[in-house]
Amino acid sequence: MSRRRQIYEGKAKILYEGPEPGTLIQYFKDDATAFNALKKGTINGKGVINNRISEHVFTLLSHINVPTHFIRRLNMREQLVRQVEIIPIEVVVRNVAAGSISKRLGIEEGTQLPRTIIEYYYKDDALGDPLISEEHIACFGWASPEEMHDIADMAIRINDFMCGMFAGIGIRLVDFKLEFGRFWENDFARVILADEISPDGCRLWDLTTGEKLDKDRFRQDLGGEVEAYQEVARRLGLLPEGSEESDVLDLDTHRKKRGK
Ligand code: TMP
Numbered sequence: 001m002s003r004r005r006q007i008y009e010g011k012a013k014i015l016y017e018g019p020e021p022g023t024l025i026q027y028f029k030d031d032a033t034a035f036n037a038l039k040k041g042t043i044n045g046k047g048v049i050n051n052r053i054s055e056h057v058f059t060l061l062s063h064i065n066v067p068t069h070f071i072r073r074l075n076m077r078e079q080l081v082r083q084v085e086i087i088p089i090e091v092v093v094r095n096v097a098a099g100s101i102s103k104r105l106g107i108e109e110g111t112q113l114p115r116t117i118i119e120y121y122y123k124d125d126a127l128g129d130p131l132i133s134e135e136h137i138a139c140f141g142w143a144s145p146e147e148m149h150d151i152a153d154m155a156i157r158i159n160d161f162m163c164g165m166f167a168g169i170g171i172r173l174v175d176f177k178l179e180f181g182r183f184w185e186n187d188f189a190r191v192i193l194a195d196e197i198s199p200d201g202c203r204l205w206d207l208t209t210g211e212k213l214d215k216d217r218f219r220q221d222l223g224g225e226v227e228a229y230q231e232v233a234r235r236l237g238l239l240p241e242g243s244e245e246s247d248v249l250d251l252d253t254h255r256k257k258r259g260k
Contacts, residue, residue, distance in 0.1 A: 004016040004017055004025070005017040007024060011031060011033045011037060012028065012029055012031055012032065012033070012046075012047075012050075012196075012200055013026055013027060013028055013029060013196070014026075014027040014029065015027070018080060018081075018083070019080075022082060022083050023071065023080055023081065023082060023083060024080075024081050024082075024083045025074065025078050025079070025080060025081075026078065026079050026080075026081050026196075027047075027077055027078050028046075028047035028048070028050050028051040028054075028077050028078070028196070029046075029047050029077075030042045030043055030044060030045065030046045030047045032046065032200070032215065032218050032225075034215070034218060034219040035219070036125060036128050036129065037125070039218075039219070041218060043218060043225045043226055043229065044226055045226060045229075045230075046200070046225075046226070046229055047077045048076045048077055049198075049199075049229045049230060049232075049233050050196060050198035050199070050200060050229070051073060051076065051077055051078070051079060052073070052233055052238045053197070053198045053199070053229075053232060053233055053236065053238065054070075054079070054196040054197050054198050055070065055073045055079060056236055056238055057162070057165075057197040057198075058070035058193070058197065060161070060165065061158060061161065061193065064157065064161055066154055066157060066158060066161075066193055067183075067190065067191075067192040067193065068192055068193040068194070069081040069082040069083075069084055069181060069183070069192055069193065069194045069195075081194070082183055082192070084181025084182055084183050084192060084194050085181055085182040085184070085189075086123075086179060086180075086181045086194060086195075087142065087143050087147065087151075087179070087180050087181060087182065087191070088122060088123040088124065088142055089120050089121065089122065089123060089132075089137060089142055089143060089151075089179075089180070090120070090121040090122075090123050090129060090177050090178075090179060091118065091119075091120060091151060091155050091177065091178040091179070091180065092118070092119040092120075092121065092175060092176070092177050092178075093116060093117070093118055093155050093156075093158070093159045093175060093176055093177075093178070094113060094116065094117045094118075094119065094174070094175040095112070095113060095116055095159070095163065095172075095173060095174060095175065096110060096111065096112055096113060096172065096174040096175065096203075096205075097109060097110065097111040097113060098110070098174050098175060098203050098216075099175065099203065099216075100131075101117070101119075101175075104131075110210070116156070116159060118152055118155050118156075119131060120132050120133070120134065120136075120137060122136070122142070123179075134148060143191075147180075147182075147191050150191045151180050151191060154178075154180070154191075154193060155178060158178065158193070159173070159176075162176070162197075166204060167207070169235035169236060170206060170207045170208065170235065171204050171205065171206060171207060171213065171232070171235065172204070172205045172206075172207050173202065173203075173204065174202075174203035174204065174205055175202070175203045176197065176201055176202035176203070177201040177202075178193060178195070178197070178201075179193075179194050179195035180192065180193060180194055181194035198229075199213060199214040199215060199228065199229050199232050200214075200215050201215075202214055203216060204232060211228075212228065213228040213229075213231055213232050214228065214229075214232075
C-alpha cells in the first residue's frame with residue numbers, strides 16, 4: 001500500500017493513484033464518524049462490507065444506464081474507479097422524514113413524505129456542509145444548470161430503483177446521500193455517480209420491525225452496527241447464508257497476511 005501515491009484521505013475512504021491514467025483505487029476504511037467528525041469510532045469490517053454493497057448497487061445502477069465511476073472491485077477493501085472532479089454538492093434524497101429534516105422542520109421521524117424530496121448540501125467540512133438551494137449552486141457556479149438537471153434526473157432514477165431493490169428484501173429506504181463527479185472525455189465533461197452507496201450514507205429500516213440497519217446505530221449509540229451492516233449485505237445476497245461477520249473479517253485478515 002505504501003508504494004502507491006495517496007491522492008486523498010476522507011473520513012471513511014482513501015483514494016490512491018490507479019494503475020492507468022484517469023483511474024483511482026478507492027480503499028474502504030472501518031473508520032466511522034458522525035456529526036462532522038465530532039464523534040469518531042470504528043465499525044469492525046465495515047470497509048469490507050461497504051465495498052461489496054457499493055459494488056453491487058453501482059453494478060445494478062449501470063444496468064439501468066446510470067453512469068458511475070465504478071470499474072471493478074479489486075479485493076476485499078478496494079475498488080478501481082474512474083477519476084472524476086467531485087462536484088462539491090451532497091445530494092440527499094428523502095422518502096420518509098428522519099434525521100436533519102425532522103429536526104429542522106419538526107416533522108415526526110417515520111412520517112412518509114407526500115412526495116420525494118431532493119436536498120442539496122454544500123460539501124465543506126469547515127462550514128458543516130450547509131443546506132443550500134439551486135440558487136446558491138447557480139450563483140456560485142458549483143454546477144451548471146445542465147449538470148443540475150442531469151443530477152436531479154439520476155437521483156430520482158436511483159431512488160426509484162433502490163426503493164424497489166430494498167423493498168424486495170424487506171427494507172424501507174428512508175433517505176440517502178449521493179455524490180457526483182465530472183468525468184472528462186476529450187474536453188467534454190459528463191456527470192457520473194461517484195463515491196459510494198452503503199449503509200454509511202443511507203437510512204435503511206426493516207420494513208416490518210422498523211429496526212435501523214444503517215449508520216444511525218453508530219450515530220445514536222444503539223450498538224449492533226456490525227450486525228446491521230452485515231444483515232443488509234446478507235439480504236442483498238452478498239454473504240453466504242449462515243455466514244458470520246467473523247468469516248468476513250477472517251477473509252480480510254487472510255488477505256492482509258498474504259500482503260495483498
Ligand atoms: P441527514 O438527515 O443527517 O441530513 O442525513 C440524510 C442522509 O444523508 C442520511 O441517509 C445520512 C446521509 N448523510 C451522509 O451520508 N453524510 C453526511 O455527512 C450527512 C449529514 C448525511
